[in-house]
Amino acid sequence: MAAAKHKYEFGGPLGAGSLVFGLPVLLYFFYFTCNDLTGCPAPALLEPQSLSLKQLKDQIPWPEDGIWGFASWKASGWMMSYYVLSLVLYRVLPGQELYGTKLRESGRPLKYKLNAFSSSLVQLAACAIGTLLYGANFPLWTFIDDNYLQLYTANLILAILISIFVYLRSFSVKPGNSELRELAQGGHTGNIMYDFFIGRELNPRVTLPFFGEVDLKVWLEMRPGLTGWILLDLAFVAKQYRTFGSVSDSILFVTLVQGYYVLEGQYAESGLLGMMDTITDGLGFMLTFGDIVWVPFLYSTQARYLSVYPLQLGWAGISVVSAVFTVGLYIFRASNSQKRIFRTQPDHPSVKNMSYIQTKRGTRLLADGWWGVSRHINYFGDWLQASPFSLPTGMAGYVILPAGAAATAGASVATMLDGRQVVQGAARGWGMVYTYFYVVYFASLLIYRERRDDAACTEKYGEDWAKYKKAVKWRILPGVY
Secondary structure (H helix, E strand, C coil): CHHHHCCCCCCHHHHHHHHHHHHHHHHHHHHHHCCCCCEECCHHHHCHHHCCHHHHHHCCCCCCCHHHHHCCHHHHHHHHHHHHHHHHHHHHCCCEEEECCCCCCCCCCCEEEECHHHHHHHHHHHHHHHHHHHHHHCHHHHHHHHCHHHHHHHHHHHHHHHHHHHHHHHHHCCCCCCCCCCECCCCCCCCHHHHHHHCCECCCEEEECCCEEEEHHHHHHHCHHHHHHHHHHHHHHHHHHHHHCCCCHHHHHHHHHHHHHHHHHHHCHHHHHHCHHHHCCCCCHHHHHHHHHHHHHHHCHHHHHHCCCCCCCHHHHHHHHHHHHHHHHHHHHHHHHHHHHHHHCCCCCCCCCCCEEECCCCCEEECCCHHHHCCCHHHHHHHHHHHHHCHHHCCCCEEEECCCCCHHHHHHCEECCCCCEEECHHHCCCCHHHHCHHHHHHHHHHHHHHHHHHHHHHHHHCHHHHHHHHHCCCCCCCCCC
C-alpha cells in the first residue's frame, strides 16, 4: 500500500536507474576526454562528423591493460588506508557530542560525535610537513596524479558496496526497534532500483571494533569525500609546479576558496544534523556516491584543468572573482544567521520588529529581511559563492601539440617540460563543458532542493504556507526564479 501512495522523485525507478549507471560513466568520460595527453576536450571531439572510436581512443589516456587497468590493488589498498585513517581520527580526536532531531517513530534523538574539522586539519598538517620535506614531489601528490583513474574506480566500487550493504541491512529494521533504527519515509517503495538509489534506512549505523558506533550517513558526508576534495586540489597544484616550474594565481585561488568552503562546512558540522540529508533522506547510492565519488572527483575538475593549462588572472581577474565569492558568502551567512536569530532569539533587536506568518502549528515563518526577498535567498548566496570555483578557468579549453607545432601561437603558448605545447586554439570555449559543469549542476541541485522543501512545507503548514508564498513571491533569486 505504501508503494502505491508514494510519489517518486528523480523520474522514478527509470530515472534512478539512469543515474546509478549514468553518473559513474559521466565522470569516466570527463577524465578521459579532458586530459593531459591531447587536450580538453580531446581534439577528435571537436570534429564530430569524422569522429571514430579508434581515433578517440588514441587521444585519451586509455590504460594499456584495457578496462582491467581502470583499477589496481595498490590504489585500492591505499584508498582503504585513507578511510581507516579517517576512522582512527574520528575515534581518537576529541569532538562535540550532540543529539540530532527526534526520530519520527520513537520520538528519541540519535547522538553524534562531530570532529570532521579537526580530522581534516591533522591530515592537512601532515601533508604540509610532507610537502616541506619533498616539495611538489611529495609521494602523496605524485601518487594521486599517477593513479587518479584507479583511485576513482576504487571509490566507486566502495560506494556501490556500501550502498548494497545498507540496502540489504535495512530489511532487518523493525518497528519500534530498540536500536533507534527506522526506514526513511520515501525509501521503501518496494521497487528495488529506486529504493537502492534513494536509500531505505534513515540513519544506518555500524559498531566496529575500536572505533565504536559510526553513523554511516553523517560520517561519509562530512569526512573522506570532503577532505579528499582538498587533497585532490593540492595534488593538482603540485602537478602544475612539477610541469611548469611555477604555480598560477588561478589554481591557487580555486584551491584556496574550495578549501575554505570545505573547512567552513566541517567547522559548522553540527548544522548537518538539522538538514534534509540527515532528517529525511535515507542512505542509499544517491548520498553514498555523491559523498565519496561525485564531490571529490567532479568538484576538483577545475584544479585538474588548471594543472595543465596555467591561466594567469592578474590582479584585476583575482579582484573580480574574489568579489563574487565575498558577496555570495555574505548573502549565505547573513541570511542563515538572521533565520537562526529569529528562531532562537525572537526579541533580538535585529529581528524583533520583522513581519512573519504565524502558523497553526505554533511556529513562525519569517517574511522580512533577507527572507522577505525570497524563500531561499541563502541558496542564491551558496550558488554565488561557489561560482568562483569555475570562473577562474575563463573561456576554458586547450589542445596539446608537439614541440614547435604552435610556434606562431604567440603568448597563448604554455610549454610543458617534455617539449609539448599547450594552446587553446580551436578548443577555446569547449572546455567550459567540463569546468563549468559544476556551476550548472549546483544550480539544478539547489532548485531541486527548493522544490522538495516547498512540497514538505506545503504538507507541514498547509494554508499557512500558501499565505507565506503570497507574502514572499520569489523562490530563490528575485526577478528570475
